[in-house]
Amino acid sequence: MNATPKGLDAEYAELAASQEAPIDATAMATETTLLNPRFYTTDFDEMDRIDVSSVRVQWDELLAEMRADPNKGHFKKNDEWDADWEGMDPKLRREFIDFLVSSCTAEFSGCVLYKEMKRRGNNPDICELFNFMARDEARHAGFINDALREAGVAVNLGFLTKAKKYTYFRPKFIYYATYLSEKIGYARYITIFRHLEANPDQRFHPIFKWFREWCNDEFRHGEAFALLMRTDPKLTTGFANKLWIRFFLTAVYSTMFVRDHARPEFHQALGVDIEWYDQEVFRKTSTIARQVFPMEIDIDHKRWLPNLRRMRDAFGQMDAGKRQGGLAGWVKGKLGAVKAGAAFVALYTIPVIKREPPKNVRLEPVY
Ligand SMILES: [Fe+2]
Numbered sequence: 511m512n513a514t515p516k517g518l519d520a521e522y523a524e525l526a527a528s529q530e531a532p533i534d535a536t537a538m539a540t541e542t543t544l545l546n547p548r549f550y551t552t553d554f555d556e557m558d559r560i561d562v563s564s565v566r567v568q569w570d571e572l573l574a575e576m577r578a579d580p581n582k583g584h585f586k587k588n589d590e591w592d593a594d595w596e597g598m599d600p601k602l603r604r605e606f607i608d609f610l611v612s613s614c615t616a617e618f619s620g621c622v623l624y625k626e627m628k629r630r631g632n633n634p635d636i637c638e639l640f641n642f643m644a645r646d647e648a649r650h651a652g653f654i655n656d657a658l659r660e661a662g663v664a665v666n667l668g669f670l671t672k673a674k675k676y677t678y679f680r681p682k683f684i685y686y687a688t689y690l691s692e693k694i695g696y697a698r699y700i701t702i703f704r705h706l707e708a709n710p711d712q713r714f715h716p717i718f719k720w721f722r723e724w725c726n727d728e729f730r731h732g733e734a735f736a737l738l739m740r741t742d743p744k745l746t747t748g749f750a751n752k753l754w755i756r757f758f759l760t761a762v763y764s765t766m767f768v769r770d771h772a773r774p775e776f777h778q779a780l781g782v783d784i785e786w787y788d789q790e791v792f793r794k795t796s797t798i799a800r801q802v803f804p805m806e807i808d809i810d811h812k813r814w815l816p817n818l819r820r821m822r823d824a825f826g827q828m829d830a831g832k833r834q835g836g837l838a839g840w841v842k843g844k845l846g847a848v849k850a851g852a853a854f855v856a857l858y859t860i861p862v863i864k865r866e867p868p869k870n871v872r873l874e875p876v877y
Pocket residue numbers: 617620646647650727728
């Protein structure tokens with residue numbers, strides 16, 4: 511329990527007690543839509559029964575890395591922290607806050623799920639892993655919230671744990687979704703970091719300087735889920751499971767595409783073309799996911815980008831309908847939903863590229 515200087519519980523309590531937040535950021539984070547980061551719950555007893563002995567050597571290696579806690583002192587501001595919220599263009603400021611709130615919610619959602627698994631479990635392997643992961647996510651969420659506080663907004667995380675709706679996923683869906691979100695998190699953070707390393711003049715806020723070490727935490731979390739999936743080969747084989755993996759890949763990628771396009775000013779300030787960035791993140795994530803998934807989505811297929819764009823436009827239409835209100839707005843929204851559904855089917859049915867996962871599941875972050 512003494513994974514951090516303060517201990518996870520103290521850190522968590524501090525996060526959860528942050529009551530001073532104005533309601534708007536918290537409301538943004540609480541809102542449950544198809545696209546917002548969600549909170550998850552699962553069958554913790556089933557997860558507690560996992561036996562990691564078939565991957566023991568790799569498991570012990572990974573856990574030793576987490577125990578050593580390489581990022582223990584990383585999430586602290588230092589003299590490289592030169593935030594200038596006052597000088598930020600108001601439109602950029604709004605989108606950047608939206609980006610930070612959504613990132614903070616996603617980090618905190620991981621923290622809540624992992625901490626709950628640790629709390630409910632009896633299996634020492636599982637409890638130790640989830641304790642380390644909750645520790646990391648608490649730091650991540652806390653660090654983002656600190657950055658938000660300087661802008662006069664912060665997410666009331668204590669309120670969020672109570673007010674946010676929890677989505678139940680069976681453990682195997684938690685593995686697919688969480689594995690993907692950890693690896694995609696790594697790919698997103700490292701792609702921005704490398705881009706800004708080459709173009710430091712476009713780094714409009716210091717938080718991006720923290721992304722490299724940060725994303726190594728996410729990489730390790732993803733490795734842990736890869737190992738968990740390896741303990742039961744049935745999870746990534748069989749007709750139905752393969753369809754589910756394909757579903758999660760399509761859903762996670764297309765959600766990211768739609769969300770990122772809702773922040774044009776943010777990406778412009780970074781000097782990043784959104785389609786380029788998203789494709790780059792998909793490519794890295796798919797390459798990494800070969801460690802465990804038996805297939806990958808063909809993101810160079812001629813139907814891929816056009817249908818992602820169609821999906822983005824359909825969500826735009828659903829949004830416009832909601833804002834318009836009344837019967838006409840309702841009809842507009844419903845038509846948008848039908849279009850989004852059709853685009854999803856078109857994406858989901860793109861033939862996948864079959865892969866044979868390697869014997870050794872472990873990878874190192876190389877980007
Ligand atoms: Fe994280």
